[in-house]
Amino acid sequence: MAEVKPKFNEHIIQAPKPIESIKRPSADEPLTRLELRVSSSLKQALDKLKLSSNDTKTETDEDNGEIKIGTFCKNGGCTKTFVGPQSNDEVCQYHAGVPIFHEGMKYWSCCKRKTSDFNTFLSQEGCSRGSHLWIKKNDGKKVVPCRHDWHQTGGGVTISIYAKNSVPELSYVEANSTVVNIHIVFDGEKEFQQHLQLWGVIDVQKSYVSLTATKVEVFLKKAEPMTWARLELPQKVAPPPQNKDSEEAQDP
Known part of the structure; x- marks a missing residue:
């Protein structure tokens, strides 16, 4: 009797293994500086600024600390400009703290009036009163608010500043x-500063920063292909301390 051969070759198809989620590393890991990529447009813009600075250097040295008309007050949140000696008699309303951006909210550390709208944040009246500051007392940088947002793709997150x-x-x-x-x-x-506790996990070695004449883009390579629910990890709220009297009342 002839052997009956199957018409089709049989293949066993194995189901793909589920992708295991990456365990969240500790936030205390050492920090690494990301690669900076400087665009040609920024290089050209900075070269023009250097030439302009050299042209006005002699004029600046001759001012001997004199306040120019139109100089903005250096106090945070104050938008007044120097229009003459009478400006020194004005009361300056300013923010003594620094701007903070966290989980989409914007506020000053001194008064903590939180808002999600950038223009509303900029128009907040200062919570401190004093004198205008027309000339900086030191060479330190001035921390200022700066508009920023973020978007994501399947492989990465981009923060635009x-x-x-x-x-x-x-x-x-x-x-x-x-x-x-x-x-x-x-x-x-x-100067702009921001500290972020990220919602997801990134691959630091494949992340980088692009500097252009108009903005800064921070590209963060995702360590796993998944959609982030938000940019920042929500902060855990500590439970309120229990009252001793209530604890005693619960005991049998």
Whole structure:
């Protein structure tokens, strides 16, 4: 009797193994500075600023500390300009603290009036009163608010910071798998800082920073292909301490 052969070859198809979620590393891991990529547009803009600075250097030295008309007050949150000696008699309303951006909310550390709207944040009246500051007392940078947002793809997250003419020698972003610290110096004397506890996990070695004439983009490579629910990890709220009297009442 002839052997009956099957018409089709049989193949066993194995179901794909489920992708295991990456265990969240500790936030205390060492931080690494991300690679800076400087665009040609930023290099050209900075070269023009250097030439302009050299042209006005002699004029600045001859001022001998004199306040020019139109000089903005250096106090945080104050938008007044110097119009003459009478400006020194005005009461300056300003914010003594620093701007803070956290989980989409914007506020000053001194009064903590939180808002999600950037223009509303900028228009908040100062919570302190004093004298205008027309000339800086030191060479320190001025921490200022800066508009920023973020978007994501399947493979990465991009944070856009709209800071013009950032200074590559003074700017940096450092990160580990779950934490990012952003420090940008732009427009000569302005400084933007942000600390982020990321919602997901990133691959630091494949992340980088792009500096252009109009903005800074921080690209964070996702360690696993998944959609982030938000940029920052929600902070855990500690439970309120229990009253001793209530604890005694619960005991049988």
